[in-house]
Amino acid sequence: MTEPHVQHYSDAELEALLAEWLPHQRWFAAKGRTVAAVRIKLREHLTDTPAFGADHLLVTVEFESGDEQIYQVPLGYRLHLPDELAPWALPRPDGSGDDRTHAYDGLRDQEIIDLYAHSIATGQVYGPVELHTVPGTVIEEGLRGRALSAEQSNTSVVLGEQLLLKLFRRITPGVNPDVELHLALGEAGCRSVAPVRAWIDAEIGGVRTTLAMVQDFAANSADGWSMALGSVRDLLLEADLRADEVGTDFAGESQRMGAAVAEVHALLAQSLGTSQRAVGDIVDGMLRRLDAAGAVVPELAEIAPGVRARFAEAAATGTTTVQRIHGDLHLGQVLRTPEHWLLIDFEGEPAKSLDERREPDSALRDVAGMLRSFDYAAHHSLHDATSEAAAAQREFRAQEWAQRNSAAFCDGYASESGVDPREFAALLRAYELDKAVYEVVYEARHRPQWIRLPLNAIRRMTQAG
Numbered sequence: 158m159t160e161p162h163v164q165h166y167s168d169a170e171l172e173a174l175l176a177e178w179l180p181h182q183r184w185f186a187a188k189g190r191t192v193a194a195v196r197i198k199l200r201e202h203l204t205d206t207p208a209f210g211a212d213h214l215l216v217t218v219e220f221e222s223g224d225e226q227i228y229q230v231p232l233g234y235r236l237h238l239p240d241e242l243a244p245w246a247l248p249r250p251d252g253s254g255d256d257r258t259h260a261y262d263g264l265r266d267q268e269i270i271d272l273y274a275h276s277i278a279t280g281q282v283y284g285p286v287e288l289h290t291v292p293g294t295v296i297e298e299g300l301r302g303r304a305l306s307a308e309q310s311n312t313s314v315v316l317g318e319q320l321l322l323k324l325f326r327r328i329t330p331g332v333n334p335d336v337e338l339h340l341a342l343g344e345a346g347c348r349s350v351a352p353v354r355a356w357i358d359a360e361i362g363g364v365r366t367t368l369a370m371v372q373d374f375a376a377n378s379a380d381g382w383s384m385a386l387g388s389v390r391d392l393l394l395e396a397d398l399r400a401d402e403v404g405t406d407f408a409g410e411s412q413r414m415g416a417a418v419a420e421v422h423a424l425l426a427q428s429l430g431t432s433q434r435a436v437g438d439i440v441d442g443m444l445r446r447l448d449a450a451g452a453v454v455p456e457l458a459e460i461a462p463g464v465r466a467r468f469a470e471a472a473a474t475g476t477t478t479v480q481r482i483h484g485d486l487h488l489g490q491v492l493r494t495p496e497h498w499l500l501i502d503f504e505g506e507p508a509k510s511l512d513e514r515r516e517p518d519s520a521l522r523d524v525a526g527m528l529r530s531f532d533y534a535a536h537h538s539l540h541d542a543t544s545e546a547a548a549a550q551r552e553f554r555a556q557e558w559a560q561r562n563s564a565a566f567c568d569g570y571a572s573e574s575g576v577d578p579r580e581f582a583a584l585l586r587a588y589e590l591d592k593a594v595y596e597v598v599y600e601a602r603h604r605p606q607w608i609r610l611p612l613n614a615i616r617r618m619t620q621a622g
Contacts, residue, residue, distance in 0.1 A: 176192050285359055289356050302322070349499055385534040413498055419574035431480040506595065593611040
């Protein structure tokens with residue numbers, strides 16, 4: 158009797174299935190846009206056995222309006238899909254029988270992860286790609302991998318609890334800032350990032366383009382967001398204690414975090430240089446983003462005049478120093494290891510183009526991102542209040558926590574850099590508002606139940622003296 162064999166999908170079949178599946182993935186960057194078509198740019202076979210297969214795909218997504226996007230999609234194929242892979246499966250073709258091959262996200266399959274791990278260790282890459290290793294790097298063979306459960310804009314796989322393989326999902330032709338800045342910081346001996354060990358790229362449209370990177374894995378670490386939420390929770394439970402009296406007071410960690418960010422900024426400036434830029438030019442971009450956000454979120458209309466007034470105050474300050482920065486810094490982008498804080502994910506804001514993400518900016522943008530994140534952590538659970546009096550008390554505590562940790566962060570930054578961000582209050586506030594406007598659009602598209610957080614923050618910042 159002939160054994161069943163994986164039946165390959167044609168390109169046309171896969172394109173149709175991906176057009177339905179991609180918009181539901183957390184890392185799909187075009188939420189709210191209608192997919193017109195998916196076209197396969199590259200399809201490289203990784204393995205093919207009677208009951209199991211794998212492809213590595215680059216696909217172009219076309220929309221009913223606007224620019225197309227490129228995505229990286231590893232796929233697996235199995236005749237019998239294990240239960241743990243079922244949540245990652247593509248839809249089945251209409252009319253397909255039970256004997257039709259299942260297609261699914263390949264980075265959720267241990268056997269496919271093993272293929273990538275072997276390729277990185279041996280340098281035997283698939284198709285028209287190149288593997289680059291940092292001098293002195295040796296990557297062991299046989300490292301078993303696991304995909305991290307938290308979904309972000311990319312997919313990360315831990316290899317042997319030693320290395321982190323990050324596969325960039327949305328591909329923009331050019332060098333990804335995550336690799337570029339990590340390499341610069343590694344060469345400068347920065348203590349506050351995990352060193353890059355290797356990266357993979359390919360030529361796309363005549364441009365050398367980053368596809369993935371490998372760096373040290375920060376074992377036994379906790380992200381800043383989770384730690385901050387724990388501190389806020391304990392404060393809200395202890396109604397009679399101030400923020401500095403709670404056992405999980407976070408201010409010490411916030412101060413150390415500020416020092417780590419200042420170290421990164423100093424080394425990026427040292428390695429990649431600085432220049433001067435008119436604040437008015439920076440504010441012009443903020444105003445464009447505010448106008449675009451108003452078209453998506455009508456609730457912004459009533460508070461937009463106050464935002465513009467704050468932007469005008471910043472524009473009047475003249476010029477500012479700009480340099481390469483993180484670009485999307487918040488509590489979820491820092492890890493507390495047993496030794497110190499690490500900054501991760503230097504790609505910049507996903508909504509911006511690659512050129513925009515690589516453009517020098519004021520270090521205050523990163524500081525503002527952290528201050529906004531402290532505010533988010535403090536306020537995101539306030540809806541749990543059961544009465545108006547309880548809500549007022551919780552709001553007071555939230556503000557206390559956010560202000561205490563924001564101040565501690567700035568203290569730490571100033572102690573390391575010699576420059577206190579609060580000395581540039583008008584520009585710092587403008588960056589905070591610009592970030593909050595970005596957050597309003599993000600929440601409207603991804604988490605509508607959270608949109609009150611940035612909207613309320615904008616009201617507070619525009620009404621403050």
